[in-house]
Amino acid sequence: MDSPRKAPDFFDKDALCVPNNNDRFPPIALPAPPPRNLSETDGSAGEAVQPHLLESGAITHDLIVKSIIFDDQTIRKGFVRKVFGILMVQLLFTCAVMAIFVYHGPTKQFVRENFIVIILAMIVNIIVLIVIFCVESVRRKHPVNLICLSIFTFTMSLLLGAASSIMDSNVVLSAVVITTVLVTALCIYAVQTNV
Template sequence: MSRLYILKFKIVFFIPPPTENESQATNSAPKDGKHLIENGIITQDLIIKSNVFEDPTIRMGFVRKVFGILLVQLLFTLVVIAIFAYHQPTKDFMQDNFLLVLVAMIVNIMVLTTIVCVENVRRKHPVNLICLALYTFTMSLLLGTASSLMDSNVVISAVAITTVLVIALCIYAVQTKYDYTAAGGVILTFVIILLVLSVCGFWMPDFVDSLPITCLCTFIGCFFLICDMQSIVGGNRSEQLDPEEYVFAALTLYVDVVRIFIYILRILQKFN
């Protein structure tokens, strides 16, 4: 899975230079916020966004909403994985109906693309929550199918390690003073690495599935989780998500956790 991004574009309108009389009036006028907005120096949209980010009540409400949604996603996924790992009839059913897995994979990709690319979908209630629930369901189905093909002890160990690791990374992301969201060059490099490895997996599966490469991907997944956590919690960070993007924020963290779980599962599978 590649890292998710939203690129926002803004049209800038250029105001013609003032005349000499207007220039004198501007220089003599007080430089308050209203004056700056009227003269096009600061946009109202920028001020509103700044106030939203600086308001601790709105930010904490956003964080609670994101983590509440994420908790429901992870608990549902955990239940599905447990059913697939320990219920033999479910294992047999999914292994005999590969077409269902293929359909779940296609729907999963389509819903993910829709949430990321269509702003009206991820911001409009309740469509955004329905799409997120559909993505969570299909992803849980895929993870459960993959877990049914492995030893149940390995799956449970991967869940436990992922839980401890994710909690530790979240605490570190909130407490550290280093701004990981400002490392745009590093983030882009890691995204390119994952994309290249994804393509190479079709021609060199043994190399991509090797232990060193899997450990590298796990490290990159942990780095992404820290960056996304800081962009959600906010504070003095270079990149912060808009409070209206709670569905996208929950989706991002969910994908990060799933990515780490898959890599840890692959590492433990090699030692089994």
């Protein structure tokens, strides 16, 4: 019988403190977790970490470190605040563009006469959406993902503005305003909560 191999030390304190040039924030030094048998089940995750998965590379060091870091309450709160903040900015921008399309007469007339603007915005919107979903490097790189999200928000606000200038404007604009108010309230709650 072969003697069981010792599992690699994934929780090397020095490895966690190595700065990564792709990250915007400095690394967090975490204490090493208590040693445990890798074949036993983990009570918090409810799953067993099998040694053969560690040896085959199915579970990587990055996955374990990221799951440990995301367990930190301040990091989770920061993530929630950032997501609600981005969504609030998107909705406020969309609401502002829709208000221009609804209440500014020349803009409303321009959209009704030039339907090509709507078609162009729709094509760009679909292309950016496909790129965000399918290309992981675009989705994960910092300046590129915000640029794509901004283009998506701009084209979506143009489409909603055009729809509100053609259709009953009060219904479409009131739906966006109600959604914006709700997301703003959730963002304020996410910033203020201690849970």
